[in-house]
Amino acid sequence: MSIEAARRMRRSPAAARENILQAAEQLLVDHGPQALKLVDVAKGAGVSHATVLHHFGSIDGVQTALAEAMIRQLVARVLEAERPDDPHEQLEGVGQVLFDAFESAGGARLAAWLELTGETRRLTLVRAAVEEVISGPMAQKGINPERATNLILVAVSLAMGVGLIGRSLAELVGRPPETTREAALAFLKAGLAAALNE
Amino acid sequence: MSIEAARRMRRSPAAARENILQAAEQLLVDHGPQALKLVDVAKGAGVSHATVLHHFGSIDGVQTALAEAMIRQLVARVLEAERPDDPHEQLEGVGQVLFDAFESAGGARLAAWLELTGETRRLTLVRAAVEEVISGPMAQKGINPERATNLILVAVSLAMGVGLIGRSLAELVGRPPETTREAALAFLKAGLAAALNE
DNA sequence: GCTTCTATTGACATTTTTGTAGATAACTCT
DNA sequence: AGAGTTATCTACAAAAATGTCAATAGAAGC
Known part of the structure; x- marks a missing residue:
């Protein structure tokens, strides 16, 4: 079986946050605030939801950061x-x-x-x-x-x-x-x- | 102990829906769509959340009805x-x-x-x-x-x-x-x- | 009063969403 | 190469939100 697990990517904190915020923005624009779920943001960003929490502390943290960035x-x-x-x-x-x-x-x-x-x-x-x-x-x-x-x-x-x-x-x-x-x-x-x- | 359980109120279906929708509208206007939670709507309307479901079937039902009414x-x-x-x-x-x-x-x-x-x-x-x-x-x-x-x-x-x-x-x-x-x-x-x- | 109908409810069950912890691995620096 | 740092992950736990069900209780008609 040549299913090769995609090599785990490690970004700089800034890049990681940026990547996540972009996914969040996409969700907000496409499906509204209701769609700003932790898991969906994570999926959009291609990371686990634990990673999102690591960088933003909580889902509120994501929202706050997103608002500020936008x-x-x-x-x-x-x-x-x-x-x-x-x-x-x-x-x-x-x-x-x-x-x-x-x-x-x-x-x-x-x-x-x-x-x-x-x-x-x-x-x-x-x-x-x-x-x-x-x-x-x-x-x-x-x-x-x-x-x-x-x-x-x-x-x-x-x-x-x-x-x-x-x-x-x-x-x-x-x-x-x-x-x-x-x-x-x-x-x-x-x-x-x-x-x-x- | 003279704590008298408030007598349970029974409305007509129309009145019940109306009452619930008003509470929902209040929530929407005051705190945004994110606040449209089943339990909160019920609390605002002074009924149990099961009652809300009885009348609207689901939380989506509430949202749809509210949108239409507004x-x-x-x-x-x-x-x-x-x-x-x-x-x-x-x-x-x-x-x-x-x-x-x-x-x-x-x-x-x-x-x-x-x-x-x-x-x-x-x-x-x-x-x-x-x-x-x-x-x-x-x-x-x-x-x-x-x-x-x-x-x-x-x-x-x-x-x-x-x-x-x-x-x-x-x-x-x-x-x-x-x-x-x-x-x-x-x-x-x-x-x-x-x-x-x- | 008695029966019928159903709006209402509390208690339970399920699903969704959020948050935690420890292990792993990618990168930097020496 | 080896060590240290920490971004990332998986697995688990907790909380929140939604939904189900059987029992209760208002109201209307007989």
């Missing part, structure tokens, strides 16, 4: 893309970036999960990001902080909603899934332009 | 309020109603839950509602179906986002919780007006 990703993705200086391009860009962030990689699902679980405390990262945008790009254009904040609140909420239910909503009414996103993007762009030209 | 509520609430004939009032109203529906009674949480669980199939009710609005109030104002659909998609998505994370988002950046809702309402109103006057 938030970090999300914020980083948004901030990174806050580059262009041409106002028009930027206007276009801010929507794109926001929508991308919340749609791809399950950003909206992350947020929904956090909200549903009531774990909205450790979002200091998000707060910092918002303040960075307000005092950075938007201040440059002479928008007062209050109005800037409002615009951001609306834009983020919209991105959230679109990212979470946009696709299925469109399909529900018999349109291609990207319809919502495109419509929202146009709507947001128009609204922002109007608000800025006042 | 969707029914949500759709009814939105459609009911689609009354006023004055365009302006209606414009104001559609936003109000939508936002209310998604914010109060955990409408947004319901939607998020459904989406996260991938149970977006049994939303035929929603589809019907959308079509009713498109062919009713919006057609009266001479908006073509395609554009009407787009507007609805955006409005619903926004309401969803605001209902789900609006409050905590505002608090996160140090504003009163209603800030997001108000800003979004204004934004939506302006956007709709612009779209209609084109």
Whole structure:
């Protein structure tokens, strides 16, 4: 019998955690928070569930770490893309970036999960990001902080909603899934332009 | 010892189901889908968990019934309020109603839950509602179906986002919780007006 | 009052999920 | 090569969650 037991792999602690978190994220995005079971995460990561516990202590530890990692990703993705200086391009860009962030990689699902679980405390990262945008790009254009904040609140909420239910909503009414996103993007762009030209 | 065992209460099947579903909804709204445990639902309803099973067959049965009931509520609430004939009032109203529906009674949480669980199939009710609005109030104002659909998609998505994370988002950046809702309402109103006057 | 029906329950049984412990093996350093 | 460190595993144990069943007790009809 040449059934050769796959040689056991030993990763660095960081790599092991990373691998496990990726599996967990996959599960969260694909099947929702309910699917975040110890054994399933382990199976997805290709390790035993004891290994998961070794690295995260408990299933809660996994969830906490996952939330933190995803938030970090999300914020980083948004901030990174806050580059262009041409106002028009930027206007276009801010929507794109926001929508991308919340749609791809399950950003909206992350947020929904956090909200549903009531774990909205450790979002200091998000707060910092918002303040960075307000005092950075938007201040440059002479928008007062209050109005800037409002615009951001609306834009983020919209991105959230679109990212979470946009696709299925469109399909529900018999349109291609990207319809919502495109419509929202146009709507947001128009609204922002109007608000800025006042 | 005058500890008198509380007299066992016997409800009609309908009342019993209703009572249990209310407890379940409370749990869902307060602590998220993860908290929808058989025993907790039973405790909230003041009955034994065997009773819950008797009425719903399984925990899945509870979840399914709850989802259906909440969707029914949500759709009814939105459609009911689609009354006023004055365009302006209606414009104001559609936003109000939508936002209310998604914010109060955990409408947004319901939607998020459904989406996260991938149970977006049994939303035929929603589809019907959308079509009713498109062919009713919006057609009266001479908006073509395609554009009407787009507007609805955006409005619903926004309401969803605001209902789900609006409050905590505002608090996160140090504003009163209603800030997001108000800003979004204004934004939506302006956007709709612009779209209609084109 | 008596019977019938069934909502309700406590006690038990099963399955699922999480956590523990000791042994093993992969990698690093000397 | 040899030793030490620890990531990983298997096997077991505990806890949590779901589900079953037979007995009880409200309510309605006779």
